[in-house]
Amino acid sequence: METIAQPVKPVRRRGRPPKNRQSTAETRELLMRAGLEILTEKGFATAGIDGILRQAGVPKGSFYHYFRNKEDFGLALIDYYGRFFAHKLDHHLKASDLSPLDRVRAFIDDAADGMLRYNFRRGCLIGNLGQEMAALPESFRARLQATFEDWQDRFAACLEEAKRKGDLAPDADTAQLASFFWIGWEGAVLRAKLEQTTTPLTVFAQYYFAGLPTK
Secondary structure (H helix, E strand, O other): OOOOOOOOOOOOOOOOOOOOHHHHHHHHHHHHHHHHHHHHHHOOOOOOHHHHHHHHOOOHHHHHHHOOOHHHHHHHHHHHHHHHHHHHHHHHHOOOOOOHHHHHHHHHHHHHHHHHHOOOOOOOHHHHHHHOHHHOOOHHHHHHHHHHHHHHHHHHHHHHHHHHOOOOOOOOOHHHHHHHHHHHHHHHHHHHHHHOOOHHHHHHHHHHHHOOOOO
């Protein structure tokens, strides 16, 4: 006997929704951008919702229309930053006018320029949160790991192309080389932010490329 499906009741959100669809998208984007700016400078544990709201110019009621709490907001920010940075990686690592290894160098140079531009106040949100993990909600752990793995996969694909072109040894383990890059890179970014100089990025890049297996 065929049954008639009952309509699903929509989940009611807390807080005051914006007046129209355009302002809905704009308000959420303002919150995400403000959260990204503050968290890359101050960290998640010390950042307050009120400061993010002031930065975005958004009332508290609208915040709770989109996010249940600060943890929910943090998870959304991880996804937001992960997509943003993945797009940035693709811009560099898929640049067909450069050799694969020169694409990596271009990414490093661009990152160094970015740190200088923001006077070393900002780092990598994912790396920053990883350092804070002991004080963060446990739900962040898997999301952060998945983000790093996605970046490593994109990096490994570029190194695989370098191997096909003969720039790396045929037996080079590109997955391990990609993992090693991100482990060392996050440490270099931390030191650069601490010392307010791009020297740690330069030193890491120099030894990373020197250690790549070639023919």
